[in-house]
Amino acid sequence: MGGFGDVPYVRLMHPIVKLLPGRHKRLKAGHPWIFSNEVADAAAKLIEPGSAVTIMGDNGEIYGTALFNSHSLLAGRLVDLERDIELDTEFFRNRIQRALALRDRLFDAPFYRLVHAEADRLPGLIIDRYGDSVVLQFNTAGMDMHGAAIIEAVEAVVAAKTVVLRNDAPARVQEGLPLDVRTIRGTAEAGSVAVQENGAIFNVSLAQGQKTGWFFDQRDNRAFVASLARGARVMDFYTYGGGFGIQAALAGAVQVDLVDRSTAALENAALSAAANGVSERCVFLKEDAFSAMERSSGEGARYDVVISDPPAFVKSKKDLNRGSRAYRKMTRLASRLVAPGGILFVASCSHNVAPALFGDLVKKGLADAGRTGRILRAAGAGADHPVHPGLPETAYLKTLTLQLD
DSSP states (O other): OOSSTTOOOOBOOOOEEEBOTTTTHHHHTTOOEEEGGGBOOGGGGGSOTTEEEEEEOTTSOEEEEEEEOTTSSEEEEEEESSSSBOOSHHHHHHHHHHHHHHHHHHOSSSEEEEEEGGGGTOTTEEEEEETTEEEEEEOSHHHHHTHHHHHHHHHHHSOOSEEEEEEOOHHHHHTTOOOEEEEEESOGGGOOEEEEETTEEEEEOTTTSSTTSSOGGGHHHHHHHHTTOTTOEEEEETOTTTHHHHHHHHTTOSEEEEEESOHHHHHHHHHHHHHTTOGGGEEEEESOHHHHHHHHHHTTOOEEEEEEOOOOSOSSGGGHHHHHHHHHHHHHHHHTTEEEEEEEEEEEOOTTSOHHHHHHHHHHHHHHHTOOEEEEEEEOOOTTSOOOTTOGGGOOOEEEEEEEO
């Protein structure tokens, strides 16, 4: 019997995909992915992308039900350890309900990532909740194929007034899927929603912002940095919606400079500053972050808290060398702006950059700037972005908070 608890899932007879000899070991150890070079059947290429299949080892052992796409390097993603599970509305309703029960234990208000792909046993599916609005991303052919059932399940679990599909992530291209943004319920294109986080209110555009509109993963890190900002002068690079800087202002920072190269992002951040009553302490600067760092350093500017939370510098493995140099440069430039005894917060959301590598790049960047200090906190994403125990690489977010001498 598949599924969670006492709820059985209907069984169908799915196509069987056989693995090459010895290629079952990762699956048995808890890793939920099957790569295309591990598949033995040439006939598997004829299976419609996104279809549910049964994964079988060369010894005849069954490893579960997976969503399969032979056109992708990552060909199979396990959704259940039982075979022939029907991925219908009830299946998705049950999984989403379980995810909701966890978030209800974690948070008092409905602003969080509701479903985080593999960690919630729904590989390739992202659902972010903004009060009575939800944003969905179908990042694999399997989730895209079952989109209608997922939407029906979401509407059964969460009574959302607005439902937005943000199917514009680059991962869809790798899956052979088109890019699209649509509002299927409500009027998200016409305006924005208010997000509550750590006692602050933020103006978020669901249909036009980055990713799904807001980065819930930095919630705990924003709170920690804000706790160090009382009486401080703060610089917030890559501010996007102002999450770090505005919370620092609410915590008592005397001045916050917020830098982003996006006019739309800064306009949203300014609206949020006004909503929180901190506009008079916020300065919004439309500028490239590296240019702003170099300019500010040249002007002799120093801040008590410097925050640098960039977009992914390493979007794929081929970008690793160039992106690594960027993280090192970022640390070097940002650290030069930190007053003695001040705080530097740096982050990487590049899943191809391992925590040890990120730490090494930060160390080298500090040395390049001639700075020393100590790490106060090393952290990742919040609890609404859980990590699959068999996929340590999905712990994509790395952050370091340091005090510099």
